[in-house]
Amino acid sequence: MAEKEKYNSQDVPKDLLVPVKESEKDSERISGPSRTFLQDARRTFLKNKIAMLSVFVLLVIVLFSIIGPGMNEHGLDDQDLTRAKxxxxxxxxxxxxxxxxxxxxxxxxxxxxxxxxxxxxxxxxxxxxxxxxxxxxxxxxxxxxxxxxxxxxxxxxxKDMQDEYFWLGTDTLGRDQWTRIWLGTRVSLAIGVIAALIDLVIGVAYGGISAFYGGRVDSVMQRIIEVLIGIPNLVIIILMILVLQPGMLSIIIALTITGWIGMARIVRGEVLKLKNQEFVLAARTLGTSNGKIILKHLVPNISGIIIITTMFTIPGAIFFEAFLSFIGIGIVPPDASLGTLINTGFENLRLYPYLLVYPAILISVIMIGFNLIADGLRDAFDPKMHK
Incomplete structure (x- = not known):
């Protein structure tokens, strides 16, 4: 084997050695792009294929809940017993x-x-x-x-209806299931989103004030929460229906009476960890009011956990509405919701299974989609997941 040639730096022509001119500004320059925490969170969330697929599916469902009832000539009140089932x-x-x-x-x-x-x-x-x-x-x-x-x-x-097409069949009164399913989806989504937003506002305000002021204020506010959390939701729902007319409004009110407690307790715990940090003390030293400290300094720093909790709250509210309508104390027919449609389908499961299958699949997809998005957001707001 031939010996490898040995090179000496002295043999390199000096005209090839050019000194690099580097200023102090260039030496401190960061070569990689600088990203904020929210930019990192967005980047991580967009890379989550399952979460993005869930977002697409939910957007399609929302779109069809808007345009779906108008895609054929059968309206909500268009019923005919001769074309039932x-x-x-x-x-x-x-x-x-x-x-x-x-x-x-x-x-x-x-x-x-x-x-x-x-x-x-x-x-x-x-x-x-x-x-x-x-x-x-x-x-x-x-x-x-x-x-x-x-x-x-x-x-x-x-029945001499060769020219008729009911894409998802008809119910026991001859009403088009395609129209009713998308109208029911609209109602269920509205109840879930409105209830979650109300829980968000009340829970963040209550938990933030309780933790920020602390002392006697925190003690009194937490005793109120302990009283409310001890009352079963179903009892509150029944009381609301006795006082109010059964329907969408009574369900939203019943869901929000105690639904904000979980958000309030989470926000309180996060604010307790942040209220003694240096940036909060600096804001107090500069004379910033307590309200601005909560809204501009504390809430933005816990926005991740707030968003995640809200995304988990929406499917819970949708399921609770479906449960109430299924047992007959929620949305009252002829108004449609996914719960009422599932109840009708359950009563005719043996002979007409399609009345149950389609609304059951739809509510399952909605709940799974929201939970997968919430999981994706939880990973996105976790600094350990950022690469």
Whole structure:
């Protein structure tokens, strides 16, 4: 192996060695871009693909809650019992039966023999034998319920409605489910967002004042919170409905009576950690009023935890409204919300499952979306996650 040539700095021509002229200003210059904490948080959040997908999905849902009810000719009060419980039918998808948008009803029926099972199917579908297709699954041997058939009922043809299309079917009163689902989504989102914003305002103000002034003020305000937190929400809801008319206003009021307590306690804990910091003492020394210190110095420094808590509050309020409407003490029909639609679908689950499936999927997507966005914001406002 040949020996490697050794180079000496003395062999380098001196005309190639040019001294670098560096000023004191250049030596202190930072080569990388300077970003604020909020810029870092935004950058981290935008890199979170799951959170950004959730934002897109929720924006689409909000858009459809605005324009969805006007996308067909069926209004909220457009009801007709002759078209009650019609299955979903979409023009572009009606030839793909496995998608469930072909406008047919199907079920399996049992009997001692094929004839008896078929007769049960025909009776179930209004005795319209000409519009019922029967597929034999099990021939049977004459014993009890040994034969089984699958019946498909072409209800649109049976009711002479071949030119009608109900994209998500109709309910028990013949109202279009597409229109009612998006109107119900609008109501549920409005209740959740309004309740969360009220909780935000009251909770931040209450918790901030309690922690900032401390002493006897803090003691009295915390005793009030302890009294309110001991009252079950459901009891308050029932009292509100007895005093007020059941509806959107009574639900919002009931949700906000105790809903702000969680926000207030979180804000109080954060303010207690910050109120003795140097920047707060400097503001007091300069004669800044207490109100300005809270609004301009303390609240901006806890804005991250406030935003995260609010994003977790919205799906909780939506779910609570759906629960109240489901048990019959929330939004009152004919007004629509996701809770009332799920309640109607639950009552007809066995025979008409589509009445439950679509609103249940929608409320699940909304709640999961808000929680994923909240998780993304929590990571974004965590300095340890910034790279």
């Amino acid at each position: 019609m299955p979903p039918r979409v023009a572009a998808l009606e030839n793909i039966s496995w998608l469930g948008f072909d406008g047919t009803l199907s079920d399996e029926f049992e009997g001692n023999d094929v004839e008896q099972a078929t007769q049960k199917a025909v009776q179930r579908y209004d005795n319209n034998e000409d519009f019922v297709d029967v597929e034999v699954l099990t021939e049977g041997d004459g014993s009890r319920n040994s034969a089984e058939v699958k019946a498909t009922y072409h209800i649109y043809e049976a």
